[in-house]
Amino acid sequence: MSVLRLSGLSAGYGEVDIVSGIEMHVNDREIVTIAGTNGAGKSTLIKAVMGLLPRLSGSIDFEGKQLVGTPPERRVGEGIAYVPQVRNVFGSLTVLENLQVVEHVKRLPERIREMFDLFPALAERRKTNAENLSGGERQQLAFARALMSSPRLMLLDEPSAALSPGLTEQVFGEVRKLPLLGVAVLMVEQRARQALAFSDRGYILDQGRIVLTDTGQNLLSNKNMADLYIGRGRKAETPHPQGVDS
Ligand SMILES: Nc1ncnc2c1ncn2[C@@H]1O[C@H](COP(=O)(O)OP(=O)(O)O)[C@@H](O)[C@H]1O
Ligand SMILES: [Mg+2]
Structure with missing residues (x-):
């Protein structure tokens, strides 16, 4: 059963x-x-899925509900x-305050306890300001x-x-x-080779359109695609600078 289904989705800032003509789904x-x-x-x-784009057309179906027109805050509630x-x-807020x-x-309070059980490192740092966390801890806090x-x-x-390659492994472990x-x-994911290796499925986006979709494994073994979009072997694993998009 699909949790999310995008049909004919197009979106832009002006x-x-x-992105245009997006057909995509995510199963349970x-x-x-x-x-x-x-x-x-x-x-x-x-x-666009989160409702943060000024212009959008097409359909976003989330668990049977149509989300186009729903403000981002309500999508969180959904x-x-x-x-x-x-x-x-x-x-500037502590881990706990975040x-x-x-x-x-x-x-x-119960949910916070559950998060501390899930991320013990955060429990230890509960009174630390988030700006003083390591990159990996900060990403754990974002997940929590x-x-x-x-x-x-x-x-x-x-x-x-x-994140460094080591911390990347850790964060991917949390994703899994x-x-x-x-x-x-x-x-x-920019580190597409690593990410596709544990993804059920993947979509390749080029100039705002989906050019290919398949299982993670099949995308990785598709040689042309790998060279063009996924990056070869080790090259894809080198750290890249923090992006500037917000
Ligand atoms: N806030 C924005 N306003 C206008 N154009 C934007 C904005 N953010 C991104 N873009 C443009 O949208 C295109 C896609 O950007 P983006 O979705 O960030 O790409 P990606 O995440 O794949 O690197 C780029 O051409 C970028 O310049
Ligand atoms: Mg980006």
């Missing part, structure tokens, strides 16, 4: 469509990765969580914040951005646990 407890070159429209597509690439925690300020949470509202779908925009918590994942 007159011009940045699936991990789905969107790959593609820089500027292909990956972040734009994620933002069960979608979004972890942006940057500015995904409040640096969890306390999340809206749409039922039984807040997103999970507070008990979402059915998590939208992740480059969760490994600006999400389906076990009943959460489906739609993720954009």
